[in-house]
Amino acid sequence: MVTNSRSIDPGELLRSRPTNTFKGLISWLCLLFILCAVSLLLVFAVMVLVSPGMTEYATDSVHEFAGSVPRHLEETPDGGYVEIQAPELVYEYGVKIVSAVAVMLTALILVFAFRQDRRAFEAIVARWLGWVWMEAKLIIIACFLVFLLSLMGNSSTPLIFTAGVLGVLLLYFLCLDVGRNRRFFGHNIIHSVLLRINDFHKMTTFQQRALRRAYSVIGVCAALIAFGLFGYGILINLLPPPHRDKLALTVPFVSVVGVIGAVWWYILSLKRDLRDWNLLMDQITEMYGGNLDAVNHVPPTSNLYDCAMQLNMIRTGVQKAVEEGTKADRTKIELITNVSHDIKTPLTSVISYVELLKKEELSPAAKDYVDILSQKTQRLSVIVQDVFEVSKAATGNISLNLDDLDIGRLLKQTFVEMEEVIEHSKLQFRVDIPDTPMLVHADGQRLYRVFQNLIRNCTQYSLEGSRVYVSLVAQSGLASASIRNVSKTEITMKGEDLTARFVRGDQNRTTEGSGLGLSIAKSFTEACGGRFFVRTDGDLFVATVQFPLVGGETIKGMA
Amino acid sequence: MDNESKNILVVDDDREIVRAIALTLESEGYTVLKAYDGMEALDLVATKNIHLIIIDVMMPRLDGLSAIMRIREGKNLPIIVLSAKSENSDKILGLSMGADDYVTKPFNPMELAARVKSQLRRYTSLGDINSQGENVIINGRLRFNLDEHVLYADDEPIKLTATETKIVELLMRNPGRIFPAEEIYSKIWNESAYSTENTVMVHIRRIREKIEINPSEPEYLKVVWGIGYKFEKH
Numbered sequence: 105m106v107t108n109s110r111s112i113d114p115g116e117l118l119r120s121r122p123t124n125t126f127k128g129l130i131s132w133l134c135l136l137f138i139l140c141a142v143s144l145l146l147v148f149a150v151m152v153l154v155s156p157g158m159t160e161y162a163t164d165s166v167h168e169f170a171g172s173v174p175r176h177l178e179e180t181p182d183g184g185y186v187e188i189q190a191p192e193l194v195y196e197y198g199v200k201i202v203s204a205v206a207v208m209l210t211a212l213i214l215v216f217a218f219r220q221d222r223r224a225f226e227a228i229v230a231r232w233l234g235w236v237w238m239e240a241k242l243i244i245i246a247c248f249l250v251f252l253l254s255l256m257g258n259s260s261t262p263l264i265f266t267a268g269v270l271g272v273l274l275l276y277f278l279c280l281d282v283g284r285n286r287r288f289f290g291h292n293i294i295h296s297v298l299l300r301i302n303d304f305h306k307m308t309t310f311q312q313r314a315l316r317r318a319y320s321v322i323g324v325c326a327a328l329i330a331f332g333l334f335g336y337g338i339l340i341n342l343l344p345p346p347h348r349d350k351l352a353l354t355v356p357f358v359s360v361v362g363v364i365g366a367v368w369w370y371i372l373s374l375k376r377d378l379r380d381w382n383l384l385m386d387q388i389t390e391m392y393g394g395n396l397d398a399v400n401h402v403p404p405t406s407n408l409y410d411c412a413m414q415l416n417m418i419r420t421g422v423q424k425a426v427e428e429g430t431k432a433d434r435t436k437i438e439l440i441t442n443v444s445h446d447i448k449t450p451l452t453s454v455i456s457y458v459e460l461l462k463k464e465e466l467s468p469a470a471k472d473y474v475d476i477l478s479q480k481t482q483r484l485s486v487i488v489q490d491v492f493e494v495s496k497a498a499t500g501n502i503s504l505n506l507d508d509l510d511i512g513r514l515l516k517q518t519f520v521e522m523e524e525v526i527e528h529s530k531l532q533f534r535v536d537i538p539d540t541p542m543l544v545h546a547d548g549q550r551l552y553r554v555f556q557n558l559i560r561n562c563t564q565y566s567l568e569g570s571r572v573y574v575s576l577v578a579q580s581g582l583a584s585a586s587i588r589n590v591s592k593t594e595i596t597m598k599g600e601d602l603t604a605r606f607v608r609g610d611q612n613r614t615t616e617g618s619g620l621g622l623s624i625a626k627s628f629t630e631a632c633g634g635r636f637f638v639r640t641d642g643d644l645f646v647a648t649v650q651f652p653l654v655g656g657e658t659i660k661g662m663a
Numbered sequence: 664m665d666n667e668s669k670n671i672l673v674v675d676d677d678r679e680i681v682r683a684i685a686l687t688l689e690s691e692g693y694t695v696l697k698a699y700d701g702m703e704a705l706d707l708v709a710t711k712n713i714h715l716i717i718i719d720v721m722m723p724r725l726d727g728l729s730a731i732m733r734i735r736e737g738k739n740l741p742i743i744v745l746s747a748k749s750e751n752s753d754k755i756l757g758l759s760m761g762a763d764d765y766v767t768k769p770f771n772p773m774e775l776a777a778r779v780k781s782q783l784r785r786y787t788s789l790g791d792i793n794s795q796g797e798n799v800i801i802n803g804r805l806r807f808n809l810d811e812h813v814l815y816a817d818d819e820p821i822k823l824t825a826t827e828t829k830i831v832e833l834l835m836r837n838p839g840r841i842f843p844a845e846e847i848y849s850k851i852w853n854e855s856a857y858s859t860e861n862t863v864m865v866h867i868r869r870i871r872e873k874i875e876i877n878p879s880e881p882e883y884l885k886v887v888w889g890i891g892y893k894f895e896k897h
Contacts (some may be wrong), residue, residue, distance in 0.1 A: 448747040449677055451769040456683030459772050463690065485769045490748070503751065509889025513844070516887055520864035548888025 124218075128225030131218035134211040139276060140269050141208065147268035230284035231276065238292040248274055257506045294324060294362050298369060302652035313407055314431070315375070321370040325363045332359030357396040371409075374600070380408040383414060396423040437495040444492040451488065455481050490620040502550075504631060508654050509548050511583050512576050518555040529563035531589075542583040544651035546632040554636075555585070556626050557621040558647050563591045565645070576654060586648040595640045602638050669783060670712060672696045674704040675719040675745065684717060687772040688779065701725025708734050715783055717775070720746040720757070735761035741782035745770070777876045785816040800835045803897030804825070805883060807835050816874050826851060828844060828869050830863075834894035835885065843891035854868045867892050 215222065233241075248270060255267055282288050301320040302313065341350055370614030383400045390398035398418060402412035458481055461474045496502050515537055519526070526533055562572045566589040573588040595602075602622055622638060625647070631637035634651040664764075670695045675681045678699065685695040696711060698704040700722045707713065716734065720727040731742055744762040746753060754765045764778050781804045798809040806815040812828050814821045823831060829851045834842065844863040851863075872878045885895050 151817065370802070445747045448768040449680070453677065453679045453683060455769050456680065456687070456772045460683060460686055481769075488769070489714075492749070509887075511889060511892075514889035517864055517888060520861060520868055521886070523868070544889075546889075548886075548890070552886070552888045 124221050125225060127218040128221035131214050131222035132225045135222065136513065138211050138215065139272055143268050143272035144265060155479050158294055163482040169203060198330060226280060227284065230280050233281045234285040234291065238289055276541055294366055295369060298324060298366065310407065317370065317373065321366050324366045328359040328362040332356035376450055377407050380412065382408045384408065384412055387415060391419060394425060440495040444488050447488050451481065451485060455485065490624060494624050494627055497631055502631055505546045506545055506547055508543050508545055510586065511544045511651060512537045512542050514548060514551055515555060515576060517586060518552055522556060522559050525560065525563055530568060531566050531572045534571055534573045538576065542578050543654040544583050545654055546634065546651060550628040550632055554625045557625045558587050560623045562587060565592055566590060567592045581653055583653050584648055584649050584650040585648055588644060588646045591643045591645050595643065595645060669714045670694045670696060672698060672704060672707055672713045672716045674698040674716065676700060676722045683772060684775065687776055691776050701727065701730035704730050705733055710880060715779060716740065716742045718742060718744060720744060728757065731761050733743065740859045743778060743782060756803045775879055781817045781876065802835060802838055803883065807832060821873050823870065823873065827866055830866055831870060838894045838896040841891045841893045845860065
């Protein structure tokens with residue numbers, strides 16, 4: 105309990121307290137009363153300053169107003185008047201002053217006591233004021249100014265006081281309105297008309313809405329111009345001669361202001377639309393670039409809100425699908441990794457006992473069987489390792505040792521390493537590697553595995569006795585190595601399908617190999633930042649590995 | 664052979680693997696002790712005179728790496744780690760825990776036997792090599808005698824051709840340095856190289872087949888892909 109009460113900020117309590125409209129009204133009326141009283145006093149003070157003679161008249165009228173108290177004035181030597189100080193007078197004035205002061209104090213206390221409620225009430229008043237068209241407000245102000253002008257010749261005191269009080273009240277309401285309502289000039293008849301014309305968001309297409317807005321602005325402008333011309337024409341004929349021209353000109357002036365306002369409104373709303381378009385386009389660009397976290401914040405009042413929200417929903421959907429896809433892929437690969445781990449232990453036993461069997465005295469047939477077992481366990485061992493590597497590469501869990509290296513030299517080294525395999529294959533390798541070094545940024549060990557897999561692939565799937573062409577060329581900032589061979593069997597798949605995991609050119613899967621060679625080559629090349637693609641043309645099979653050259657071009661003359 | 668006197672402790676929770684390793688090693692003449700988890704291994708290490716340990720990483724009760732750390736607190740004997748994990752980081756972790764060698768499953772028992780032999784040689788004969796005061800370069804299980812121009816692996820002379828010997832000497836004198844093929848060629852043949860890289864490459868592959876336990880995963884004479892060759896420091 106104690107901790108609870110301590111945690112509440114007293115200021116917050118005051119602010120969050122529910123406001124009472126009645127108290128607010130009382131407080132507000134008191135404020136108005138004080139404003140009136142202060143303005144009366146000010147007007148009085150100004151009048152006294154302007155002409156001291158007024159004092160007499162003013163006191164007189166005040167007296168009249170306060171209950172016709174007889175005047176007790178005496179002429180002083182210096183020509184002024186001094187009030188005679190009589191006890192009864194003091195008493196009479198004293199009561200009035202005291203009661204006036206009391207009333208003022210009460211009002212002040214009420215104003216301050218309920219200031220929270222008053223502010224809330226002022227907000228309500230301001231909201232009401234906000235609903236009033238700007239034109240109506242201008243007319244009221246104009247009327248007041250006309251009233252003030254009419255006072256110029258006529259100095260009737262009650263009217264002056266009325267003018268003073270009205271002026272202060274008007275000023276108060278104006279301040280309230282301007283202070284609280286941000287759209288003082290925005291809310292006008294023309295704007296309301298334009299909004300009403302364009303309020304068909306749900307029913308029309310964006311194009312129709314945009315066109316309607318343009319046409320409505322043109323229409324309103326035309327109407328305003330016509331109104332200005334006609335009004336001028338009519339007024340110039342109807343008005344009495346003095347100031348006729350000037351008064352008549354107000355109408356076209358108003359219509360010009362209206363036209364400017366309407367065009368301004370059109371430009372602003374066009375700007376808003378374009379801004380929202382930009383937001384949407386930016387989001388699309390971001391999403392296209394792979395950032396699925398990009399969300400647009402188009403305001404609900406926008407013409408494009410529906411479209412923006414739908415785009416946001418599409419984004420959410422895509423993001424979810426991608427996340428689920430990655431999750432599924434990861435689970436699959438985790439499974440493969442675990443399984444390959446679990447296979448390795450029994451496989452170790454199998455390999456060990458096959459080795460032990462080889463040493464035993466066996467019949468020739470049994471020896472033959474053991475040799476087959478040995479070969480197949482060796483192959484199984486390779487497959488398990490390949491599965492493991494490919495799953496690692498696919499999850500991006502592979503550690504790379506990137507370095508600048510000469511891809512041509514790497515290819516030559518690979519051929520030397522694989523000499524035995526190549527000699528056994530009875531294929532003819534036509535290797536064309538230029539002597540100029542081609543530096544690429546890659547992991548040498550992985551890149552060796554890429555070429556190793558590609559060459560092994562050739563030796564397994566090429567037509568016997570055919571030629572394999574290996575070439576390395578540098579063109580437009582890329583080093584591209586390609587290996588071309590003629591397939592033993594008909595290739596029925598598309599190039600990109602061949603690089604998928606566990607896919608093999610021969611559908612009956614009788615040959616050696618794990619079906620992971622091309623997949624590993626592709627994963628490793630891409631992990632190192634290169635491109636890998638496979639193309640087939642009839643029985644011709646072409647695998648290409650591309651890497652951007654370091655420095656953008658071939659470095660010549662390296663020792 | 665003096666293998667009879669060598670006690671080897673084989674630790675794995677898979678009894679068949681232990682048995683297979685034991686059979687292979689016994690056929691080579693070693694005495695094999697068996698344990699099936701880390702705690703048993705520690706007990707045996709404490710009570711028996713053991714010369715080498717082959718231990719699996721993933722085991723119940725006490726895993727291999729923790730067992731190695733406990734053994735290393737008191738004993739300095741060669742340890743070969745077996746693991747189904749083939750990541751480089753796993754290897755580095757195993758070696759930094761105090762293992763001397765790392766063999767990934769599935770392995771060939773003959774290769775394991777070769778590694779056992781190599782580890783035991785290094786462990787027992789390092790002392791007398793230094794005392795002989797010969798002019799030699801020692802790198803792991805390899806020893807190059809500069810006077811005789813003979814390379815020994817696990818104290819057994821390796822038959823190398825004259826060119827191969829020159830290459831080995833050049834590389835072993837500069838362990839860790841990467842030599843492009845042309846540089847090796849120009850230093851050995853004293854001629855400048857014109858697309859003769861292949862000659863050097865072929866020589867190096869042959870040397871590797873002679874000196875490495877598993878030539879497809881060389882430990883000493885390594886290819887620096889796309890750059891050249893180097894002799895790893897051990």
